[in-house]
Amino acid sequence: xxxxxxxxxxxxxxxxxxxxxxxxxxxxxxxxxxxxxxxxxxxxxxxxxxxxxxxxxxxxxxxxxxxxxxxxxxxxxxxxxxxxxxxxxxxxxxxxxxxxxxxxxxxxxxxxxxxxxxxxxxxxxxxxxxxxxxxxxxxxxxxxxxxxxxxxxxxxxxxxxxxxxxxxxxxxxxxxxxxxxxxxxxxxxxxxxxxxxxxxxxxxxxxxxxxxxxxxxxxxxxxxxxxxxxxxxxxxxxxxxxxxxxxxxxxxxxxxxxxxxxxxxxxxxxxxxxxxxxxxxxxxxxxxxxxxxxxxxxxxxxxxxxxxxxxxxxxxxxxxxxxxxxxxxxxxxxxxxxxxxxxxxxxxxxxxxxxxxxxxxxxxxxxxxxxxxxxxxxxxxxxxxxxxxxxxxxxxxxxxxxxxxxxxxxxxxxxxxxxxxxxxxxxxxxxxxxxxxxxxxxxxxxxxxxxxxxxxxxxxxxxxxxxxxxxxxxxxxxxxxxxxxxxx
Ligand code: GLN
Numbered sequence: 001x002x003x004x005x006x007x008x009x010x011x012x013x014x015x016x017x018x019x020x021x022x023x024x025x026x027x028x029x030x031x032x033x034x035x036x037x038x039x040x041x042x043x044x045x046x047x048x049x050x051x052x053x054x055x056x057x058x059x060x061x062x063x064x065x066x067x068x069x070x071x072x073x074x075x076x077x078x079x080x081x082x083x084x085x086x087x088x089x090x091x092x093x094x095x096x097x098x099x100x101x102x103x104x105x106x107x108x109x110x111x112x113x114x115x116x117x118x119x120x121x122x123x124x125x126x127x128x129x130x131x132x133x134x135x136x137x138x139x140x141x142x143x144x145x146x147x148x149x150x151x152x153x154x155x156x157x158x159x160x161x162x163x164x165x166x167x168x169x170x171x172x173x174x175x176x177x178x179x180x181x182x183x184x185x186x187x188x189x190x191x192x193x194x195x196x197x198x199x200x201x202x203x204x205x206x207x208x209x210x211x212x213x214x215x216x217x218x219x220x221x222x223x224x225x226x227x228x229x230x231x232x233x234x235x236x237x238x239x240x241x242x243x244x245x246x247x248x249x250x251x252x253x254x255x256x257x258x259x260x261x262x263x264x265x266x267x268x269x270x271x272x273x274x275x276x277x278x279x280x281x282x283x284x285x286x287x288x289x290x291x292x293x294x295x296x297x298x299x300x301x302x303x304x305x306x307x308x309x310x311x312x313x314x315x316x317x318x319x320x321x322x323x324x325x326x327x328x329x330x331x332x333x334x335x336x337x338x339x340x341x342x343x344x345x346x347x348x349x350x351x352x353x354x355x356x357x358x359x360x361x362x363x364x365x366x367x368x369x370x371x372x373x374x375x376x377x378x379x380x381x382x383x384x385x386x387x388x389x390x391x392x393x394x395x396x397x398x399x400x401x402x403x404x405x406x407x408x409x410x411x412x413x414x415x416x417x418x419x420x421x422x423x424x425x426x427x428x429x430x431x432x433x434x435x436x437x438x439x440x441x442x443x444x445x446x447x448x449x450x451x452x453x454x455x456x457x458x459x460x461x462x463x464x465x466x467x468x469x470x471x472x473x474x475x476x477x478x479x480x481x482x483x484x485x486x487x488x
Contacts, residue, residue: 002027003163004483007072007220010166014061014071021061021071024166025054025115028073031164032118035486038145040137041159043078043119044086050117057113068223068247070113075165077156078119079126080211081200082106089202090134091124093322093347095329103200104232105169105211112227120155120168124349125319126176126204128152129421132412133351140408141184142484144448147405150180150421153214157184160214161451162486167224168214173204174307175400175425177212178437182400182453185439185482187470188214189221192461193432194239196225197232205314206237208307208429217480218438218471222246225463241461249464250471255289257469260393264300265424271403277441277452278399281473285397288472293393297385302378303427304419309362309375310430315352316359322347354415383431390459395466398424400437400453424455434458436466439479451479 002010002024013019029047036042050073057071076082079089081099083106088094102110109116123133131139131154139154141147142162149158153170157180160168170177172190181188189212196211203209213224226247231240261282266275286292324330324343331346333339348356362371389396402423411417428435440454454473458466474480 003031005166006216007069007166007223010072011066011068011070015066017061021054021057021115022051024071025050025073025117028165031162035162036164038140039142039158039162040139041120041155041162041164042075043088043090043121043136043155045118046085050115053115053117057115060113067113069109069227071115072166073115073117074109075118075120075156075159075168076106076116077122077153077168077170079122079171079202080106080169082116086119087202088119089125090122090136091347091349091352092135093329093343094327097328101200104197104234105228106200108227118165120153120159122155123152124352125202125315126152126171126173127315127351127355129175129179129418130411131155132408133349135349138408141405142486143185143450144405146407147448147450148183148408150183150405152176154180156214157181157186157188160184160186160216161484167220169211170214171201171204171209171211172429173208173311174429175422177214178400178425178435178453178455179422181214181437183405183451185451185484186214186216187218187221187436187438187480188212189225189436190428190434191225191229191463192434194237195241195434195461195463196228197230197235197238199232199234203318205311206318207314208311218467218474219247219250221436222250222467244464246464246467249468251468252472252475254285254469254472257290257395257465258293258393259285259290259469260293260295260389260396262295262297262300262396262398264297265398267402267423269402269420270399273443274399274401274403274452278454281440281454282397284476285469285473288476290469295389295393295396297389297427299378299381299385300427303382303430304423306375306378306382307426307430308358308419309371310379312355312359313363313372314359316356316363319352319356351415379430382427386427386431386433395462395469396457398455398457400424400455404443404450404452428457433460434463434466436470438470438474441479442482
């Protein structure tokens with residue numbers, strides 16, 4: 001079936017005119033109709049608009065144009081602005097808000113001829129690790145619908161795993177691309193901070209947020225990064241660093257590359273099956289010619305605490321704009337203060353309120369130096385750990401998550417347990433470096449076969465290297481070809 005293809009397989013067929021962009025789009029819409037009632041990856045989608053975009057792409061193909069994303073259906077996390085489409089961040093507070101403009105990444109995808117469709121479920125304002133914090137619905141893991149897909153970009157990961165889209169975009173502040181990619185068995189890439197413009201991404205924690213792709217294989221991730229990357233005048237944190245051709249780096253040869261194994265990542269709480277799969281993957285990388293080097297990232301223990309101070313502080317400021325005046329839903333009051341507090345009281349969910357309160361506290365006078373300022377200093381130490389390690393190694397290999405997908409409801413009453421599921425992904429955002437997760441095996445023996453993810457961390461702007469390593473590994477294994485037990 002068409003929707004099972006990767007992007008490179010689809011575009012080859014489009015170029016040969018064996019299939020049309022309309023066929024490809026229709027195959028995604030059919031799959032959504034078939035499975036999304038169980039998966040709930042999508043909050044909404046506009047089929048007529050998607051088909052109209054597909055027909056425009058077919059017109060371009062008929063005129064002799066080809067392109068790596070021309071006619072490819074790609075779905076968006078509900079935190080990315082798409083002109084004339086709903087933008088809710090899976091929150092009630094945005095009401096019936098419709099985006100008046102395109103995010104830069106959306107503009108780039110549309111210019112490349114991609115069919116940009118659908119609004120993908122997520123944790124409210126990207127705060128969470130399971131999509132259970134969505135104000136609307138919990139997305140289910142395509143491998144076992146009693147389990148969560150990870151988060152916060154759970155809809156983005158589930159939609160790719162369930163072949164409801166050829167690729168999706170998500171955002172990653174502390175693991176929200178890599179963690180759900182690992183739990184759903186797809187490839188997820190968080191680029192270096194500044195690599196991709198954040199213009200049109202609703203901000204959670206501005207110094208940590210990055211946009212990135214979910215794909216079915218590593219080549220497709222490289223293809224998307226080629227299109228998404230680059231300096232944008234509208235995001236002053238995007239950098240003018242040249243954009244290489246990331247697909248050109250995928251030559252399969254990783255001989256002599258040095259891979260760092262951080263000793264601090266062999267923590268208690270790491271599931272034995274996850275550990276076994278990751279160890280086997282590391283041996284495989286060694287067989288492919290990589291050299292393994294033990295390294296130390298001594299400040300790892302402080303990463304989760306540091307993140308939850310910085311991320312909540314920034315969130316408390318970023319979310320101040322949702323006050324019932326300018327955007328979305330409003331609950332009226334007798335004076336402005338009452339209006340704000342009633343609107344925010346009714347509009348935000350429990351986790352978002354928890355973060356705003358924590359963030360306000362760590363920034364308040366008297367506590368600012370003890371928490372926020374100290375966290376910034378520790379953040380610098382964490383970044384220095386990585387930069388020091390990268391003097392000796394080309395990339396770092398770790399598990400993406402401590403366990404495979406957990407059951408819905410298992411951690412939702414215990415925020416600390418939920419926060420710990422990000423233990424391996426958070427440091428990467430604090431350090432601003434790129435990170436990629438790809439499938440490296442499955443659990444066995446339990447009540448379900450669940451995907452396991454391998455994480456590769458790179459030097460700042462070292463995406464080429466981690467894509468190259470990931471591609472070499474992927475091509476020597478068959479994990480990425482496995483499909484979840486779904487109809488279609
Ligand atoms: N799970 C983390 C959090 O809840 C990371 C979320 C993200 O990357 N957006 O903050």
